[in-house]
Amino acid sequence: xxxxxxxxxxxxxxxxxxxxxxxxxxxxxxxxxxxxxxxxxxxxxxxxxxxxxxxxxxxxxxxxxxxxxxxxxxxxxxxxxxxxxxxxxxxxxxxxxxxxxxxxxxxxxxxxxxxxxxxxxxxxxxxxxxxxxxxxxxxxxxxxxxxxxxxxxxxxxxxxxxxxxxxxxxxxxxxxxxxxxxxxxxxxxxxxxxxxxxxxxxxxxxxxxxxxxxxxxxxxxxxxxxxxxxxxxxxxxxxxxxxxxxxxxxxxxxxxxxxxxxxxxxx
Amino acid sequence: xxxxxxxxxxxxxxxxxxxxxxxxxxxxxxxxxxxxxxxxxxxxxxxxxxxxxxxxxxxxxxxxxxxxxxxxxxxxxxxxxxxxxxxxxxxxxxxxxxxxxxxxxxxxxxxxxxxxxxxxxxxxxxxxxxxxxxxxxxxxxxxxxxxxxxxxxxxxxxxxxxxxxxxxxxxxxxxxxxxxxxxxxxxxxxxxxxxxxxxxxxxxxxxxxxxxxxxxxxxxxxxxxxxxxxxxxxxxxxxxxxxxxxxxxxxxxxxxxxxxxxxxxxxxxxxxxxxxxxxxxxxxxxxxxxxxx
Numbered sequence: 001x002x003x004x005x006x007x008x009x010x011x012x013x014x015x016x017x018x019x020x021x022x023x024x025x026x027x028x029x030x031x032x033x034x035x036x037x038x039x040x041x042x043x044x045x046x047x048x049x050x051x052x053x054x055x056x057x058x059x060x061x062x063x064x065x066x067x068x069x070x071x072x073x074x075x076x077x078x079x080x081x082x083x084x085x086x087x088x089x090x091x092x093x094x095x096x097x098x099x100x101x102x103x104x105x106x107x108x109x110x111x112x113x114x115x116x117x118x119x120x121x122x123x124x125x126x127x128x129x130x131x132x133x134x135x136x137x138x139x140x141x142x143x144x145x146x147x148x149x150x151x152x153x154x155x156x157x158x159x160x161x162x163x164x165x166x167x168x169x170x171x172x173x174x175x176x177x178x179x180x181x182x183x184x185x186x187x188x189x190x191x192x193x194x195x196x197x198x199x200x201x202x203x204x205x206x207x208x209x210x211x212x213x214x215x216x217x218x219x220x221x222x223x224x225x226x227x228x229x230x231x232x233x234x235x236x237x238x239x240x241x242x243x244x245x246x247x248x249x250x251x252x253x254x255x256x257x258x259x260x261x262x263x264x265x266x267x
Numbered sequence: 268x269x270x271x272x273x274x275x276x277x278x279x280x281x282x283x284x285x286x287x288x289x290x291x292x293x294x295x296x297x298x299x300x301x302x303x304x305x306x307x308x309x310x311x312x313x314x315x316x317x318x319x320x321x322x323x324x325x326x327x328x329x330x331x332x333x334x335x336x337x338x339x340x341x342x343x344x345x346x347x348x349x350x351x352x353x354x355x356x357x358x359x360x361x362x363x364x365x366x367x368x369x370x371x372x373x374x375x376x377x378x379x380x381x382x383x384x385x386x387x388x389x390x391x392x393x394x395x396x397x398x399x400x401x402x403x404x405x406x407x408x409x410x411x412x413x414x415x416x417x418x419x420x421x422x423x424x425x426x427x428x429x430x431x432x433x434x435x436x437x438x439x440x441x442x443x444x445x446x447x448x449x450x451x452x453x454x455x456x457x458x459x460x461x462x463x464x465x466x467x468x469x470x471x472x473x474x475x476x477x478x479x480x481x482x483x484x485x486x487x488x489x490x491x492x493x494x495x496x497x498x499x500x501x502x503x504x505x506x507x508x509x510x511x512x513x514x515x516x517x518x519x520x521x522x523x524x525x526x527x528x529x530x531x532x533x534x535x536x537x538x539x540x541x542x543x544x545x546x547x548x549x550x551x552x553x554x555x556x557x558x559x560x
Contacts, residue, residue: 001376001462005472009377012369013386020393020443023404026414030407041417084297091290099294102301108493109541110501112517113312114305116537120315120530121308124327141305144297172279195395202397204504205517209524219399226403226508235403242397250395254388 024243031240033233053237062221069132069217070200073139077196078189080140081147089155106142114142115209122210131212138210139203143196150192150257151185158184191257194249202246218242316535320528327530335535345519349539352515355431356499359438360446360492366439367446367491372480374447375454376462387451394444402508405437409509429511437505442498446491453487454480489551496547500540516540 034044053059081103088100106114118138122128162184166176204219211217216224222238225231282289317331339345374386393401406429408414415426427433457480465475503517516539523533 001466002472006377009369009373013373016366016370016443016447017389019440020390023401023408023440024393024396026407027400027404080297080300083293084301087290087293087297091286091293093290099298102306103297106301106305108497109544110497110517112501112503112520113309113537113541116520116524116533117305117308117312119524120534121304121311124315124530125308125311137304141300144301172276173283174279198395202395202399204397204399205501208521219397222399222403223504226406239397239400239403242400247392247396250392251388254391 027236027243028240031233031236033236049233049237053234053241056234058216058225059218059221059234059238062216062218065132065215066201066217066219069136069139070197072136073143073200074193074196076136076140077143077147078193081144081192081196082151082185082189084144085148085151085155089152090160103145103148107145111203111205112209114138115206118206119209129212130210132215135207135211135215135217138206139200142203142206143200146196146199147189147192150188150195153257154185154188187256191253194253194256198246198249198253202242312534312537315531316538318531320531335532338532339535339539345536348514348516348519351431351513352500352517352540353543355435355438355515356496358435359442359499360495362435362439363443363446363495364450364488364492367443367450368488371447371450371454375451375457376459387448390444390447390451394448398441399504401441402437402505405433405440405505406508409433409436429509431510431513433509433511434506434513434515437509438499438502441505442495445494445498446488449487449491449494450484453484453490457483486554489554493548493551497540497544500543 029042031049032045032047033042034046034048035042084099084103088096088103115138118134118141119130122130122134128134158181162180163176166180167173171179201217202219204217204223207217207220208223211220218238219242222235222242225235315327316335317333319328319330319332319334320326321328339349374383374390378386409426409429410416411428413426419425427436461479461483462475465479470478501517503515503521506513506515506518516536519536520533523529523536
């Protein structure tokens with residue numbers, strides 16, 4: 001490849017990354033901007049808004065809801081995603097391809113479709129009032145695929161040799177799972193769980209349609225306060241917190257998965 | 268293994284002899300959840316689209332009719348919104364593909380293996396930083412005294428403000444990583460020897476790109492486009508945050524669930540992105556893009 005082409009490609013990559021990270025830096029910078037109205041460039045800096053955000057009842061309550069929903073949804077997704085991954089990776093059966101499509105569907109369709117479908121099912125068909133349970137069910141539904149993908153990638157890489165060797169040496173199925181399969185899966189499960197939690201923590205569209213009235217997750221709290229000018233400084237802090245809180249698990253998960261999840265998508 | 272007690276060994280042996288039973292047990296819970304709950308909900312959504320809402324009580328009336336579909340297709344407001352939504356989704360997809368390709372190419376073919384890993388993490392990490400926060404970041408960037416106006420001022424220009432252009436910019440930004448990652452994966456699989464061979468045979472850079480690289484990575488680009496296109500079709504929050512007064516299909520769905528309390532019509536409108544996506548998926552099936560997801 002010509003030298004010019006190389007320079008151009010590296011430049012494109014550099015500019016691309018600058019554009020990807022710049023808006024996030026602006027949000028972080030804004031959270032310590034002393035001006036209550038956003039003006040660029042910021043002139044004075046303060047940690048006052050961080051202090052106020054820590055004492056903000058609405059934001060704290062929303063944080064708690066987010067964590068609770070994320071933990072329960074992740075637990076469900078870990079169970080169901082792992083079961084589905086074992087079934088689809090280790091067995092060949094009729095309808096296998098359709099089933100793998102079904103696992104991806106909640107996230108391949110636009111969030112608004114998943115949201116309204118579940119909203120309609122809960123309210124019109126089942127007659128259940130929206131609340132905490134409904135949002136957990138919704139989050140678990142689209143988190144399954146994250147766990148599923150991580151576990152499938154690991155199972156594919158592992159192959160079946162070690163398990164067969166374990167059986168040949170006289171271990172039964174349960175012992176093999178406990179001493180061979182599970183230890184090799186552990187980091188993939190952790191990575192999948194972290195990603196599922198991050199996905200649930202950030203989700204807003206499906207949440208809007210399935211959360212009970214008067215309840216707020218952190219993204220919904222931001223959204224509800226976004227258009228209130230006097231809340232701007234605290235919104236900036238919560239936004240900054242969301243950036244930090246949600247990127248850490250993703251970074252960790254990437255390192256844990258050992259490059260397993262090469263699949264590009266939101267998955 | 269001396270620690271294993273006989274009963275557990277008997278249980279293991281029982282299941283070992285019955286692979287179908289093991290499969291059934293593994294599949295039962297996930298399929299109950301996804302098959303019944305999720306597919307059931309989608310089916311119910313489809314059915315609800317043919318129902319209507321009682322004007323006085325606001326309750327859903329289970330009488331079958333095509334009224335919602337007639338309204339959707341005959342009312343010029345909804346036609347405009349549908350066309351605008353599809354147009355925005357197409358534009359976002361094309362812009363993202365154009366921006367993502369050189370980035371992915373530099374990552375896959377120029378960077379060292381160690382740098383590759385770091386670059387992938389650098390793309391993945393902001394991907395998960397809250398969707399809402401990223402849209403919000405663009406609201407401040409595009410605002411009257413925001414960064415964009417400040418940057419353009421010395422050149423006598425101004426930013427686009429809030430509107431359709433702002434929506435396209437924001438959506439491009441939001442979904443860019445979804446395009447970079449599949450293209451990167453596709454390029455990584457492309458053998459260097461093919462590119463070298465093309466050069467040895469006398470092709471210049473552009474010719475190699477057009478005749479060798481592009482055809483081989485096309486499925487990966489299509490795979491990325493599935494995400495950018497689908498996510499743009501269903502979006503309503505970015506439009507609310509930076510879109511000014513313009514609306515997309517998602518906003519119609521949202522407004523009909525909330526303020527208008529017309530769930531059946533919302534269901535009808537929500538079927539539009541589903542149908543478009545199913546047609547799109549069917550159209551790209553033959554490229555092999557679905558295996559790249």
